[in-house]
Structures are given as structure tokens and as C-alpha cells.
Amino acid sequence: xxxxxxxxxxxxxxxxxxxxxxxxxxxxxxxxxxxxxxxxxxxxxxxxxxxxxxxxxxxxxxxxxxxxxxxxxxxxxxxxxxxxxxxxxxxxxxxxxxxxxxxxxxxxxxxxxxx
Numbered sequence: 010x011x012x013x014x015x016x017x018x019x020x021x022x023x024x025x026x027x028x029x030x031x032x033x034x035x036x037x038x039x040x041x042x043x044x045x046x047x048x049x050x051x052x053x054x055x056x057x058x059x060x061x062x063x064x065x066x067x068x069x070x071x072x073x074x075x076x077x078x079x080x081x082x083x084x085x086x087x088x089x090x091x092x093x094x095x096x097x098x099x100x101x102x103x104x105x106x107x108x109x110x111x112x113x114x115x116x117x118x119x120x121x122x123x124x
Contacts, residue, residue: 010035010121013053014099016042024100024112034123040094050090053101056108059086068101 012028015022016039026036053062064070068077071112077085090097102109104121 011038011103012036012039013038013097013101015040018099021100023114024064024102024117027114027117031118031121040097045091045094045097047091048085049083050087053108054083054087055092057101057110059083059090060109062086062090062097062101064096067096067098068103069093069096 010028010033012021012025012035014037016037023053025035029071063081064109073089081089081111098110100112109120
């Protein structure tokens, strides 16, 4: 299992703590420290879609100019996420060939009960 996110993100902290408490081994890839390249982002987008990856609730999104938010599409979202990985919804989880986004303890308990 591999977790992608940002170390200081509260949701990522909760998710990693939950995994540790369940005894589920995982590795962590910090977008800010370890980077985000085009190939990884394309793979994530193909798996879940750019709309799922783009966090429209965070402060990074809210700070964008209206014209950027109003005209966002797949191409511009891709460029925006590469330039500023903070705008990616977190955590992104890669497990047994599938990719999921976000953390809800109840959902994870069902999804990763056999991890």
C-alpha cells in the first residue's frame, strides 16, 4: 500500500495514524518532498479522473482567480496540479492495483480489512 499526500495535511495524518493503529503496512510519498511528476499524475488521473483528484474545497482552490476556477478543464487541471500539488485531494491511496482518494475511517475499515 502506498499513500500519496502532504505530510502536514490533517487528513493525511489521520489516515496514516489509522493505518498504523490497524497494523497495516504502508509507504508514504510526500508530494512536496518527494515530488509529483507528469507520469504519476497521469496515472492517477486515468484511475480516478481529474475531477476526483482536484480538491475544490481547500484554500488553494479558493485562492485561485475566478477566471481559472470558472474555466477549469482536464488539461488546465493537470497543469495546475503539477504546479501546485497542494490542490490535490488527499490522501491518494494505491492498494492492490486500485487507486482511491480521501479518508473515511468506516470506508477504509471495509476496504482495507484484509490489507
